[in-house]
Amino acid sequence: MRAGRVFVLIVIAFVLPAAGIQAAPPPAATQIRLVGPSEGFVPVGEVVTPQGAVIDTFRSGDVTLRVLGSPGSTVRVRRVSEEASGRAGVAVELAASRPKQLGDAAAYGRSGRSVVGDLVALGMPEEDARREFGDMDVLDPVGAAATASEPILLASTAVDPTTLAGAPSATASATTPYDTQCASISYQGGLIEGYGCSTIYLVAASGTDWWFNNKFKVSARSKDPSVWWCFPGTCPWRLAQLGWSLGWAKNNILYDWEPSATNKARDCSTISFSASYHGVGVSVGGTVCPEVIQPWNMSGRRSGAEWQGIEKGTAWESAFGIQAIHSPPGAAVGYSSPFSLVWARWNT
Amino acid sequence: MSRYPPAAWPIIAVAALVLGWLAATAWFNLAPLRYGGTVEGIVSLVNEDGTKLCIEPADGGQLRCGVVYGPPGASPPTAGRPVAVVVATLQTTAGLETEIFVIVEAGD
Numbered sequence: 001m002r003a004g005r006v007f008v009l010i011v012i013a014f015v016l017p018a019a020g021i022q023a024a025p026p027p028a029a030t031q032i033r034l035v036g037p038s039e040g041f042v043p044v045g046e047v048v049t050p051q052g053a054v055i056d057t058f059r060s061g062d063v064t065l066r067v068l069g070s071p072g073s074t075v076r077v078r079r080v081s082e083e084a085s086g087r088a089g090v091a092v093e094l095a096a097s098r099p100k101q102l103g104d105a106a107a108y109g110r111s112g113r114s115v116v117g118d119l120v121a122l123g124m125p126e127e128d129a130r131r132e133f134g135d136m137d138v139l140d141p142v143g144a145a146a147t148a149s150e151p152i153l154l155a156s157t158a159v160d161p162t163t164l165a166g167a168p169s170a171t172a173s174a175t176t177p178y179d180t181q182c183a184s185i186s187y188q189g190g191l192i193e194g195y196g197c198s199t200i201y202l203v204a205a206s207g208t209d210w211w212f213n214n215k216f217k218v219s220a221r222s223k224d225p226s227v228w229w230c231f232p233g234t235c236p237w238r239l240a241q242l243g244w245s246l247g248w249a250k251n252n253i254l255y256d257w258e259p260s261a262t263n264k265a266r267d268c269s270t271i272s273f274s275a276s277y278h279g280v281g282v283s284v285g286g287t288v289c290p291e292v293i294q295p296w297n298m299s300g301r302r303s304g305a306e307w308q309g310i311e312k313g314t315a316w317e318s319a320f321g322i323q324a325i326h327s328p329p330g331a332a333v334g335y336s337s338p339f340s341l342v343w344a345r346w347n348t
Numbered sequence: 349m350s351r352y353p354p355a356a357w358p359i360i361a362v363a364a365l366v367l368g369w370l371a372a373t374a375w376f377n378l379a380p381l382r383y384g385g386t387v388e389g390i391v392s393l394v395n396e397d398g399t400k401l402c403i404e405p406a407d408g409g410q411l412r413c414g415v416v417y418g419p420p421g422a423s424p425p426t427a428g429r430p431v432a433v434v435v436a437t438l439q440t441t442a443g444l445e446t447e448i449f450v451i452v453e454a455g456d
Contacts (some may be wrong), residue, residue, distance in 0.1 A: 264444070294413070299393070
């Protein structure tokens with residue numbers, strides 16, 4: 001916290017907006033099941049998109065969480081409260097599993113879904129969805145299209161496929177997502193809103209020896225107008241933290257990732273992470289404003305990205321990253337997207 | 349009358365310029381590479397080619413991850429081993445800095 005500023009900090013995490021899609025009657029049992037302690041969240045609506053994806057809406061007080069996934073997925077919610085700093089929040093984890101069969105691998109591609117379409121279904125304005133998440137539907141937009149105004153390439157790595165044991169042949173699904181997981185959060189009727197997705201690409205398979213190149217991104221903003229001075233408790237709500245990660249079931253192996261270090265931004269910059277894993281390029285980009293984008297929620301089977309700072313204005317903030325996963329024989333195709341969003345009252 | 353010979357003035361001017369530049373960059377935190385402390389702990393995660401790692405700090409702080417720079421010929425650290433790194437902040441572009449880890453001690 002910066003000294004000299006007066007404010008009340010309150011953090012709330014992970015809420016999904018209820019706007020955008022017509023509310024359906026509260027379902028008796030949602031197809032995306034709420035597991036673990038409910039933390040006050042109750043299902044308030046369920047919609048099945050024409051492509052077969054399920055959108056379930058859960059609400060607790062001023063927080064609305066909407067998750068989009070396949071029937072049978074689960075969602076876990078945890079409220080976070082930091083008494084010392086005055087912050088509060090909610091952490092969410094959306095989980096799914098699929099049979100490890102090549103016949104099932106193209107199911108997403110056949111469905112006609114897209115990340116932008118899913119986010120619009122969750123309530124994100126289409127123009128914002130295309131600008132913030134347009135690169136999530138393509139495996140390697142940076143590598144595929146060198147433009148005159150290329151973003152700053154913050155990291156670019158290549159893993160020699162010959163160093164990887166038993167390199168299977170690439171599959172046609174490299175350019176079509178294997179699956180996606182998306183969610184949205186809304187606080188106080190959209191005063192703060194956040195959207196995020198994981199996109200999973202199966203880039204090689206030999207029997208049940210599978211390789212995935214994945215990307216994830218979360219974008220959020222406060223629509224509270226900036227002020228230079230305010231009484232404690234009346235300052236506008238500002239974003240303070242965004243985090244999104246993608247984890248995998250037991251025996252899967254995370255063998256590379258970005259971001260790999262803490263990156264400090266002096267000014268808002270458009271950056272991208274780009275790499276070649278198992279001989280297949282993957283990239284993601286976005287705008288990062290002060291203070292930092294850095295690794296988050298890391299483990300041997302999970303990687304993520306986090307933005308921390310104090311938002312100024314009402315522009316979108318984002319955190320994003322890429323990862324490489326080896327799913328050897330015996331490892332199930334189970335994955336989850338833990339994410340969090342935190343905000344606070346702040347006089348900027 | 350000047351105490352320095354005329355030929356020395358250009359040298360003094362250049363030295364003053366360099367020192368001024370260094371002082372200014374230090375003052376405004378603009379040096380391309382800055383010392384950011386030392387982290388000791390256990391390697392918890394290493395990527396496929398050993399160029400990235402995460403450290404569980406011995407003091408119980410948050411996991412620290414960075415891009416690795418080690419002595420020439422040094423083998424990359426492995427997960428579960430103790431390690432000590434110097435953290436340096438490298439300015440990659442005008443508006444961006446990234447943390448790098450320089451390995452100073454790796455456990456066997």
